[in-house]
Amino acid sequence: SVYKKISEVEDQVEAYITLSEEEAYKKAEEIDTAIEQGEVLGPLAGIPIAIKDNICTEGIKTTCASKMLEDFIPPYDATVVKKLKDAGAIIIGKTNMDEFAMGSSTENSAFKVTKNPWRLDRVPGGSSGGSAAAVAAGMAFMALGSDTGGSIRQPAAFCGVVGLKPTYGLVSRYGLVAFASSLDQIGPITKSVKDCALTLDVIHGFDPKDGTTKSVKNATSYLNEIEKGIEGLRIAIPREFFPSTLDSQITNEIMESMFMLKGLGATIDEISLPITEEGLSAYYIISSAEASSNLGRFDGIKYGYRSDEYEDIEELVLNARTEGFGKETKRRIMLGTYTLTSGYYDAYYNRAQKVREKIKQQFNDIFKKYDLIISPTSPVLPFPIGEKIGNPLDMYLSDIYTISANLTGLPAISLPCGFCMEGLPIGLQIIGGPFSESKILRAAYALE
Ligand code: GLN
Numbered sequence: 001s002v003y004k005k006i007s008e009v010e011d012q013v014e015a016y017i018t019l020s021e022e023e024a025y026k027k028a029e030e031i032d033t034a035i036e037q038g039e040v041l042g043p044l045a046g047i048p049i050a051i052k053d054n055i056c057t058e059g060i061k062t063t064c065a066s067k068m069l070e071d072f073i074p075p076y077d078a079t080v081v082k083k084l085k086d087a088g089a090i091i092i093g094k095t096n097m098d099e100f101a102m103g104s105s106t107e108n109s110a111f112k113v114t115k116n117p118w119r120l121d122r123v124p125g126g127s128s129g130g131s132a133a134a135v136a137a138g139m140a141f142m143a144l145g146s147d148t149g150g151s152i153r154q155p156a157a158f159c160g161v162v163g164l165k166p167t168y169g170l171v172s173r174y175g176l177v178a179f180a181s182s183l184d185q186i187g188p189i190t191k192s193v194k195d196c197a198l199t200l201d202v203i204h205g206f207d208p209k210d211g212t213t214k215s216v217k218n219a220t221s222y223l224n225e226i227e228k229g230i231e232g233l234r235i236a237i238p239r240e241f242f243p244s245t246l247d248s249q250i251t252n253e254i255m256e257s258m259f260m261l262k263g264l265g266a267t268i269d270e271i272s273l274p275i276t277e278e279g280l281s282a283y284y285i286i287s288s289a290e291a292s293s294n295l296g297r298f299d300g301i302k303y304g305y306r307s308d309e310y311e312d313i314e315e316l317v318l319n320a321r322t323e324g325f326g327k328e329t330k331r332r333i334m335l336g337t338y339t340l341t342s343g344y345y346d347a348y349y350n351r352a353q354k355v356r357e358k359i360k361q362q363f364n365d366i367f368k369k370y371d372l373i374i375s376p377t378s379p380v381l382p383f384p385i386g387e388k389i390g391n392p393l394d395m396y397l398s399d400i401y402t403i404s405a406n407l408t409g410l411p412a413i414s415l416p417c418g419f420c421m422e423g424l425p426i427g428l429q430i431i432g433g434p435f436s437e438s439k440i441l442r443a444a445y446a447l448e
Contacts, residue, residue, distance in 0.1 A: 009139065015130040015133040031090075044202055047089050047142065049143060050092050050134045050135070050143040051093075057091060058076050064097070064100050078172075079174040097127045101151055105123040118424055125382065143190075146176055147184070158424075166204065167437065170185070170216065171203050172203075193226060196441065216435050238273035249421065256418070280397065285335070288336035290336070298321065328392070371439050372430050372439060376427070377402065410434060412431040
């Protein structure tokens with residue numbers, strides 16, 4: 001079983017925070033019984049799946065890799081978890097992440113540092129680093145992650161697996177511990193594009209418990225769609241995404257993939273789409289502002305970490321937050337609170353929203369003429385553990401290619417497109433128009 005693999009490699013990789021072995025075997029037995037009784041099985045019957053630890057699982061600890069929620073056991077399942085269970089999937093465990101999904105390396109976890117299975121001295125990416133590492137190391141067949149600024153795609157790229165951030169509203173966020181509600185989406189991390197389509201088939205759809213979800217009418221399933229080929233798809237490649245400073249190994253592998261797509265009948269045009277550090281700043285302002293509001297609920301009273309020492313309520317809240325939150329989380333709360341303060345609001349938050357609108361407009365214009373945009377997923381290869389953790393701005397820069405899809409709500413996938421000389425995977429990103437997951441998956445499948 002997958003637990004055997006876990007017992008072999010988890011000591012080195014450290015992808016999981018909690019293993020739910022007992023529940024998993026119980027579920028496996030239920031499926032066995034269903035088979036014996038000739039029941040019709042769900043599309044994921046018996047498939048071992050790992051869940052990022054910011055997605056609520058009934059009866060199984062959900063910590064967000066934070067001391068604040070170290071003992072939190074949710075009394076309910078997130079909608080995505082319920083859908084997976086209904087489809088027959090078996091929850092293997094909860095995966096490590098950056099605390100509250102804030103980070104790009106999984107080094108911000110309060111509990112452990114997950115290693116990149118390709119090279120144990122490298123980070124697996126983040127914040128869904130545990131999910132990506134678990135799939136890459138064979139410790140789960142598939143996994144769920146969450147993506148606020150790249151947290152599914154970047155770890156998928158770093159670990160050589162497939163990761164999809166769906167269109168905002170395609171997948172329910174009910175039961176996802178919110179980081180930045182206008183940017184967050186849950187999505188699959190898998191070995192193959194087929195598995196990605198299959199998982200998306202199960203988890204997507206309107207949910208009355210999440211008012212931002214939409215129902216989409218698919219002709220068939222995503223799984224059926226992917227075989228349709230890419231004849232006639234119009235692909236744009238923004239020249240600004242390939243500056244001369246970009247690692248030439250990344251540029252080369254992506255160019256090779258472009259030739260492949262062309263050979264399969266797509267048209268490829270070079271276009272201009274300036275990506276600027278302005279966009280990155282807007283992302284960090286908006287996401288931190290929303291985080292400071294969302295994380296206000298962790299006061300050490302209703303649930304969460306409670307300090308032993310306090311004289312009054314104010315001190316109780318203060319101590320819970322001082323002791324319960326890690327460094328990066330505090331940094332974001334402070335940044336967010338500051339930019340929302342009256343007097344600074346216009347200079348920061350409002351300006352960031354304007355930049356967001358501008359970026360939306362730019363992408364809108366491109367998708368009037370093109371079906372897909374192709375770019376690298378990350379400007380850097382999996383970096384050594386410890387290299388960037390002392391320099392937050394350097395860490396933030398590694399999100400430059402992924403944040404646009406969140407600011408615009410557009411769907412985007414990362415898939416492996418080759419290896420660099422040191423034997424580390426390189427990721428390619430495909431961004432599409434609103435609810436164009438089928439097209440994205442078709443192109444990704446053609447490249448696989
Ligand atoms: N690395 C980005 C951040 O730290 C994205 C995180 C995410 O997508 N959850 O905010």
